Amino acid sequence: MIERMFDSVTVVGAGLAGCEAAWQLARRGVRVRLVEMRPLVMTPAHHTSRAAELVCTNSFKSDVPEVAAGLLKEEMRRLGSLVLSAADATRVPSGQDLSVDRERFADRVEAGLLEAGVERVAGELTAVDTEQPTIVATGPLTSDALARELQRLTGASNLHFYDAAAPIVFAESLDQGELFRASRYGKGAGNYLNAPLDRARYGQLVTDLVAAEQVVLHDFERTMWFEGCIPIEEMARRGPETLRYGPLKPIGLDDPRTGRWAHAIVQLRQEDAAAGLYNLVGFQTNLSWPAQRRVFRTIPGLAHVEFARLGVMHRNTFIRSPDLLHPTHLLRGSARTWLAGQLVGVEGYLESAMSGLVAGLNVAASLAGSPEIVFPDDTAIGSLVRYITTPQKLFAPMNATWGLFPPLPVIQGGPRLGKRERAAAHLARARASFDAYVDPRDWLTAPPA
Ligand SMILES: Cc1cc2nc3c(=O)[nH]c(=O)nc-3n(C[C@H](O)[C@H](O)[C@H](O)COP(=O)(O)OP(=O)(O)OC[C@H]3O[C@@H](n4cnc5c(N)ncnc54)[C@H](O)[C@@H]3O)c2cc1C
Known part of the structure; x- marks a missing residue:
């Protein structure tokens, strides 16, 4: 329970995260200055000077709790989210999604x-x-001057300017019988799953990649193609053998079924500590989402694959949160600087607002001398916060997905759960866990007026 009037807090950026953070603080009696550079300085994607401008689609994705993004909304509503209440009040028909009238939403x-x-x-x-x-x-479009300041605060190599992420898939949706586990030349602990392609399947994959539909990049994103960050389809376009000598090279990977190296290999690398997610190594891509689903499901072992996140290549300023951020969103090594939103490696409007909510709650708690607010790992908020703040080799920004939740308990001899049953089990566990955390802390849901 907070008992005293707080000092003032500066929130920088009146986007989805900044507005949510400012609101969570102000409704708890904290004086807030919300600093926004637009319209004095515009980003390449914003068109107005409005708070919480939606730069692209007007959709906050699914609103059914059986989808992780829907559960995240449910949790944020319980915590009195301004972004969610504004979205609910201005929703426009769009099936099971929560989509808004963007002008009325900003109002x-x-x-x-x-x-x-x-x-x-x-x-x-x-x-x-x-x-x-x-x-x-x-x-994601932090101004250049502030980006330099963030580099100074966090170390130059810890601030990224582009997100060129390969697709991430659910391990349980892979057909393991078509894959084999090995590291190149047996070095390492066999951490990779390998999908072998013969000459015909490799040739077809190259053809499909070249022909598939691409997303049109914004002008400000075109400088992204420095070597090492080239989309897989562009590599395929450079010649039929390019991929076989690049990310799909088969050397050093003995296929146990043949005892030989395959014509080409697609490698999948473990993405999270629980081994629930794998990423397709080297498959950063600009292909449209339907094209990715269609083409990548032709890879052996991936025929029925479910995607936790599809590949993206876009301009995105974000820090290496696993090394830099406490789950409270406090910058490590600092006493009074918190970071939030897309800048900390969450992906999407909703997830950015969630991150602002978590930072706002924690700053309020810190000013009041109250304990930190860290939601349980098996809730939608907790799973995403845990993902961005847990050490990992290659950090890719992420949206809410069941793949981030701790594995469900295995019932020995029980039936293998289908997709719907798994979602229902995650949902039931998450709700119980959220209630157990939030109910004794009425300050979270009903702050004193
Ligand atoms: C082109 C593009 C399209 C996107 N499309 C979608 C989409 O369709 N759906 C989706 O879910 N997500 C999308 N995203 C991703 C992301 O979720 C949104 O960008 C979201 O708005 C991020 O929320 P945020 O609060 O972190 O940042 P923002 O909403 O961008 O807010 C940051 C604010 O900080 C301000 N600012 C920057 N630097 C300074 C400074 N130095 N001083 C003061 N103010 C500053 C900016 O003007 C901005 O208002 C897109 C991102 C981009 C770049």
Whole structure:
């Protein structure tokens, strides 16, 4: 329970994360200055000076709790999210998705901030005052000057400017019988799953990649193709053998069924500690999502694969959160600087707002001398926060997905659960866990007026 009036907090960036963080603080009696550079300085994607501008689609994805994004909404609603209440109030028909009228959505968010007494300040922040409680939530298009400041605070190699992520798939949807486990030349602990392709299947994959539909990049994203970050379809276009001498090279990988190297190999690398997710090594791509599903399911062992996240290549400023961020969103080594939103490696409007919510709650708790707010790993919020703050080799930004939840208990001799049954089991466990965490902490759901 919070008992005193707080000092002021600076929140930088009036996007999805910043507005949510500011609201969560202000409704708990904290004085908030919300600093936003638009319209004085525009990003390449925003068109207005509105708070919480949706830069692309008007959809917050699925609103059914049997989908991880739907459960995340449910949890955020319980925590009084401003972004969710504004979205609910301005929804437009779109089946099972939560989609909004973007102008009315921005109206609602701005009205909420005003009502809560958030002070709006126009200007580009270029230096972080580490003595002043500050949440930096400047998003995937953080201004250049502030990006340099973040590099200074976190180390140059810890700030990324592009997200070129390969698709990530659920391990349980792979046909393991068609794959074999091995590391190249037997080095390492055999951490890779390998999908062998013969000459005909390799040739077909190259043809399919070249012919598949691509997403059109924004002008500001075209500089992304430095070597080492080339989409798989572009490599395929450079010649029929390019992939076989690149990410699909078969050397050093003995196929136990033939005792030989295959014509080409697609490798899958473990993505999370629980081995529930694997990524397709070297398959960063600009292909459209339907094209990715169609083409990648032609790879042996992937015929029925379910995707936790499809490949993306886009401009995205984000830090290496697994090394830099506490689950409370406090920057490691700092006492008063929190980061939130897409900047910490969550992906999407909803997930960015969630991250702002977690940072806002934790700053409020910290100012009040209350314990940290860290949601259980098996909730939608907790699973995503745990993912972005758990050490891992190659960090890829992530959206809410069941694949991030701890594995379900295995019932010896029990039937193998189907996709729906697994979702139902995750949902039941998550709800129980969320209630057990939140119910004794009424400050989370019903802050004092
Ligand atoms: C082109 C593009 C399209 C996207 N499309 C989608 C989509 O369709 N669906 C989806 O779910 N996600 C999408 N995303 C991803 C992402 O979820 C959104 O960008 C989301 O808005 C991120 O929320 P945020 O609060 O972290 O950042 P933002 O919403 O971008 O908010 C950050 C704010 O900080 C401000 N700012 C930046 N630097 C400074 C500074 N130095 N001082 C003061 N203010 C500053 C910016 O002007 C901005 O208002 C897209 C991203 C991009 C770049």
